[in-house]
Amino acid sequence: MSLADLExxxxxxxxxxxxxxxxxxxxxxxxxxxxxxGYLRHQLARAGRTEPSEVEDVLQETLLALHLSxxxxxxxxxxxxxxxxxxxxxxxxxxxxxxxxxSNLSIDDEAYQLAxxxxxxxxxxxxxxxxxxxxxxxxxKLIDQVKVQGCSVAExxxxxxxxxxxxxxxxxxGLRAMARILTKRNAP
Amino acid sequence: MKTDxxxxxxxxxxxxxxxxxxxxxxxxxxxxxxxxxxIAVLLTxxxxxxxxxxxxxxxxxxxxxxxxSVAGIALAAFQRSLRPGLSPRGHLSLILLPIAAAVLxxxxxxxxxxxxxxxxxxxxxxxxACLIAVVLYGLIxxxxxxxxARRGAPVDLRLTGAAAGIASAALATIxxxxxxxxxxxxxxxxxxxxxxxxxxxxxxxxxPRFVRW
Numbered sequence: 001m002s003l004a005d006l007e008x009x010x011x012x013x014x015x016x017x018x019x020x021x022x023x024x025x026x027x028x029x030x031x032x033x034x035x036x037x038g039y040l041r042h043q044l045a046r047a048g049r050t051e052p053s054e055v056e057d058v059l060q061e062t063l064l065a066l067h068l069s070x071x072x073x074x075x076x077x078x079x080x081x082x083x084x085x086x087x088x089x090x091x092x093x094x095x096x097x098x099x100x101x102x103s104n105l106s107i108d109d110e111a112y113q114l115a116x117x118x119x120x121x122x123x124x125x126x127x128x129x130x131x132x133x134x135x136x137x138x139x140x141k142l143i144d145q146v147k148v149q150g151c152s153v154a155e156x157x158x159x160x161x162x163x164x165x166x167x168x169x170x171x172x173x174g175l176r177a178m179a180r181i182l183t184k185r186n187a188p
Numbered sequence: 189m190k191t192d193x194x195x196x197x198x199x200x201x202x203x204x205x206x207x208x209x210x211x212x213x214x215x216x217x218x219x220x221x222x223x224x225x226x227i228a229v230l231l232t233x234x235x236x237x238x239x240x241x242x243x244x245x246x247x248x249x250x251x252x253x254x255x256x257s258v259a260g261i262a263l264a265a266f267q268r269s270l271r272p273g274l275s276p277r278g279h280l281s282l283i284l285l286p287i288a289a290a291v292l293x294x295x296x297x298x299x300x301x302x303x304x305x306x307x308x309x310x311x312x313x314x315x316x317a318c319l320i321a322v323v324l325y326g327l328i329x330x331x332x333x334x335x336x337a338r339r340g341a342p343v344d345l346r347l348t349g350a351a352a353g354i355a356s357a358a359l360a361t362i363x364x365x366x367x368x369x370x371x372x373x374x375x376x377x378x379x380x381x382x383x384x385x386x387x388x389x390x391x392x393x394x395x396p397r398f399v400r401w
Binding site: 018020021030064071072075077078083085088147152175 | 189190191192193194195196197198199200201202203204205206207209210268270271272273274340341343400401
């Protein structure tokens with residue numbers, strides 16, 4: 001699928017997601033992660049990194065950043081360009097943090113146009129899992145229930161004795177804390 | 189954690205998102221920071237003695253116009269730079285228009301004045317004070333811009349920082365105009381733009397350190 005087709009398909013979907021539609025948001029995240037995985041794998045390979053778990057780690061960090069930066073999206077602009085710019089920022093940050101000199105980076109933007117989709121998710125490294133471990137117990141339990149046991153947020157919320165909205169806010173804060181931990185990891 | 193699990197988690201906890209917040213926050217923070225900087229100027233330096241009669245004269249209005257136009261352009265570029273995928277460079281370069289207008293007016297004034305007055309028209313009595321004041325009082329809006337930028341998603345931190353620095357110096361220009369006793373166009377067209385340039389560098393250096401995400 002060309003980038004223009006992907007844009008045509010995802011733009012209305014993402015606008016629904018921004019309005020609060022969870023199903024549309026899932027469709028968007030799944031489609032964009034296939035695209036971004038291909039892009040990141042290609043770019044990391046160019047930088048001499050071929051470990052699949054590293055691709056998945058950067059992809060997860062990028063998805064987390066997309067999630068926490070949804071409010072930075074301008075609804076009139078292309079959503080694929082927005083996602084790409086964030087992936088590129090996180091990729092450069094990742095390579096810099098893991099010891100490559102920024103000047104050695106050759107990140108080319110054309111690669112995003114041409115990136116082959118990659119639907120094969122590898123096992124991630126432990127970055128995100130470790131970040132999850134450092135959250136307060138209550139938040140971690142909430143996230144575990146929704147993530148691993150497949151509970152709805154409403155179910156997890158009532159198990160924890162809180163309202164659904166409060167649970168969503170707690171999960172959001174948890175994800176934000178995890179993103180912060182990822183950014184600080186191996187900080188120069 | 190698997191990527192699918194992360195996607196499920198983010199999708200099920202999805203809530204409506206306000207995409208206009210950054211824009212409103214930028215303008216509101218700039219307005220409040222400008223008021224705060226003006227109060228700081230009044231408390232520390234005081235108003236110029238002839239403010240009541242001078243505020244509506246061309247030089248003071250010129251300072252306000254220069255400050256307001258540069259601040260408006262730089263803030264719009266700053267706000268765009270917090271949104272990945274939008275390129276704010278073209279917007280930011282528009283600040284050259286008001287600055288060029290100021291410089292041209294200054295050249296006209298100098299051309300009409302005898303050469304012996306050029307230095308006093310340009311340097312006035314307080315050009316160092318002007319530079320220092322605009323940079324120092326500009327730190328108030330710059331702090332506010334850092335706070336806003338930390339809630340956005342700037343992918344080019346140097347550019348965001350430069351835009352924030354220019355906007356901060358422009359807001360400080362407005363604030364300092366209640367005190368600044370210099371009323372010549374060559375003075376205004378030299379030292380205020382120079383202070384904006386200094387603050388652009390300060391912002392470009394500060395943002396990668398304070399706003400990284």
